[in-house]
Amino acid sequence: MDELAGLTEEQRAKLLHTRRRVIESIGKNMDLYGITLSIGHLYGNMYFNQSPVTLDEMSHTMGMSKTSMSTGMRTLHDLKMINKVWGKGSRKDLYEVVPDWHQNFADFFSIKWRKALEQNMSALSRSMKEMDALIAEHSEDEAFLTLLTSDKSKIDEALNYYRWLDRLIDSFESGEIYQYFPKEE
Incomplete structure (x- = not known):
């Protein structure tokens, strides 16, 4: 961290204390979303870097093995x-x-x-096809048809949700979401 080289010991200690609080907060936040605390801390540490870093540098900064660091970097890169x-x-x-x-x-x-x-759309679509086949096979069994029709209705509701979610994801990927919820500048 050469950007800290010109600071007094007191300035450096206060700055690092403030950064640690933010890094811890980032780690906890990412942990809520299923990313390990250590990967959250890795991102938090990298966030404050003034220039790009190597695996070795981050491994040294965080006291983690190079293997763990590589896994963390790969996860952050994939995300x-x-x-x-x-x-x-x-x-x-x-x-x-x-x-x-x-x-x-x-x-x-x-x-x-x-x-x-x-994954879910695929499973639901397969189930709908199987139910259609069951309806065709058992067209005379009223009680079974009633259950199948009810189940198909529930699956159709789930498919409607996933089609909505697909549109929501598209709005995130295209940036359209920001027309409805603008970023603060």
Whole structure:
């Protein structure tokens, strides 16, 4: 952290104390969304860096193994919260934080929701086809048809929800959501 080199010991201590509070808060917030506390702390530490960092530098800063650091960096990269960048004269991968919290939120939830949406839509669609086949096979059994019709109605409600969620995800990915909920400048 050479940006702290010109500070007095007192200035440095106060700044680091303030940063630690924010880093802890970021870690706890990300933990609420299923990202480990340590990965949240990694993002928080990177957030305050003035320039891109290597795995080794972050491993040293956080006191984590290079393997753990690599896993954390990969997770943050997959969530589009950090970018791999090129650094003149460096052979090692460099990473920097994506500082747009709105975009981080949109990307994180879009990735998570899209995955759940695709899995659930697939399962519900398969179940609907199976129910249609059962209805065709058992067209004479009134009691069974009543249950199947009721179940199909419930699945259709779930499919309506997932189609709505798909549109919501699209609005996050396109940025359209900000027309309805503008970012504060």
